[in-house]
Amino acid sequence: MLSPVDAVACCSPLAREPLSQQAAEQVAPLLKALADPVRLRLMSLVASHQDGEACICDLNPAFDLSQPTISHHLKVLHEVGLLDREKRGVWVYYRVRPDALSALGTLIGSTAG
Amino acid sequence: MLSPVDAVACCSPLAREPLSQQAAEQVAPLLKALADPVRLRLMSLVASHQDGEACICDLNPAFDLSQPTISHHLKVLHEVGLLDREKRGVWVYYRVRPDALSALGTLIGSTAG
DNA sequence: CAGAGACATCGACATCTGTCAATATTGATG
DNA sequence: CATCAATATTGACAGATGTCGATGTCTCTG
Numbered sequence: 366m367l368s369p370v371d372a373v374a375c376c377s378p379l380a381r382e383p384l385s386q387q388a389a390e391q392v393a394p395l396l397k398a399l400a401d402p403v404r405l406r407l408m409s410l411v412a413s414h415q416d417g418e419a420c421i422c423d424l425n426p427a428f429d430l431s432q433p434t435i436s437h438h439l440k441v442l443h444e445v446g447l448l449d450r451e452k453r454g455v456w457v458y459y460r461v462r463p464d465a466l467s468a469l470g471t472l473i474g475s476t477a478g
Numbered sequence: 479m480l481s482p483v484d485a486v487a488c489c490s491p492l493a494r495e496p497l498s499q500q501a502a503e504q505v506a507p508l509l510k511a512l513a514d515p516v517r518l519r520l521m522s523l524v525a526s527h528q529d530g531e532a533c534i535c536d537l538n539p540a541f542d543l544s545q546p547t548i549s550h551h552l553k554v555l556h557e558v559g560l561l562d563r564e565k566r567g568v569w570v571y572y573r574v575r576p577d578a579l580s581a582l583g584t585l586i587g588s589t590a591g
Numbered sequence: 592c593a594g595a596g597a598c599a600t601c602g603a604c605a606t607c608t609g610t611c612a613a614t615a616t617t618g619a620t621g
Numbered sequence: 622c623a624t625c626a627a628t629a630t631t632g633a634c635a636g637a638t639g640t641c642g643a644t645g646t647c648t649c650t651g
Contacts, residue, residue, distance in 0.1 A: 379518070379521055379522045379525055379526075379579060380522070380525035380526055380574065380579060381526060382522070382526050383519065383522050383523050383526050383540075384518055384519050384522040386515065386519065389515040389516075389518040389519045389522075390515045392515075392518060393513055393514055393515040393518055396509055396512050396513035396518075397510075397513040397514075399509050399513070399586070400506055400509035400510040400512070400513040401506055401510075401638090401639085402499065402502040402503045402505075402506045403502075403639085405492070405497055405502040405505060405506055405509075406496065406497050406499065406502045408492055409492045409493070409495070409496050409497040409502075410496050412492055412493035413492075413493055413494060413495050413496050420597095421597075421598065422597075422598095427496075430639095430640075430641090431640075431641055431642080432597085432598075432599095433598090433599075433600080433601095433640085433641070433642080433643095434639070434640055434641070435598095436598060436599060436600085437599090437600095437639075437640085438639085440599085452598090452647090452648095454597095454648070454649075455596070455597050455598080455647080455648055455649065456597070456598085457597080457598065457599095461493065466492060466493060466586055466587050467587040467588075468587070469586050469587055470583040470584065470585075470586040470587010470588055471583065471587055472583075473512070473579055473582050473583040473586060473587070474579050474580040474581070474582055474583015474584055474586075474587070474588075475579075475580070475583060514608090514609080516609085533627095534627075534628065535627075535628095543609095543610075543611090544610075544611055544612080545627085545628075545629095546610085546611070546612085546613095546628090546629075546630080546631095547609070547610055547611070548628095549628060549629060549630085550609075550610085550629090550630095551609085553629085565617090565618095565628090567618070567619075567627095568617075568618055568619065568626065568627050568628080569627070569628085570627080570628065570629095
């Protein structure tokens, strides 16, 4: 089965033609994953971090939240395919999945590519 | 106070620099409004409808949902500023707010500020 | 092997969300 | 004014969501 991120690539922009019910049900989980202040910041922190990747140990201190909570949010982003995950030694590094954000941006606004 | 849609215009793209907590809290409600299959289809239907506007009477039959439920979803989209609302006689017409979607798309996906 | 540190999972809880049936409101029309 | 049709509001309810503390798992290092 396609991950949500792969599924988005199929759809033409929102304003171009009516989204089918199936397409909408594929896209919505991606937006749902992004639609939280903490997860938005996590995505932004990872995307703009040096080398495009960040360790949880880099991310956790930026929030006033418990470690399990951050872990939960990262899991949500990873499960829909917005973040890639790699374990190196004791640390886990996250990286924004290439094309994930731009595909979403195109679907919504059709200005990005 | 700015509507969420106005607030988005201020932010540079997600991947460009870390989103502040305040910015994230302004943007998240917009994405939350979009992050539902029914509302995604509503936006798409309105945006791609003739003359860029649609009456509820056009939208309701496209769904297998009760009239109050559609009314509720449209209200959510309107409150966050994604849809403009105009009453003409007995009917209510919705129209996608100009620049709303493109601003969101740029924030999420664009690499060009 | 024992301990420590990084991260994940679990269980619990309050809050939020999508949905409906019932009802209210509004505007046109007889 | 009485009625009908289009839309909104209310109240209720099941299910999802964000958060935490406690605990589990993995990996490096003595």
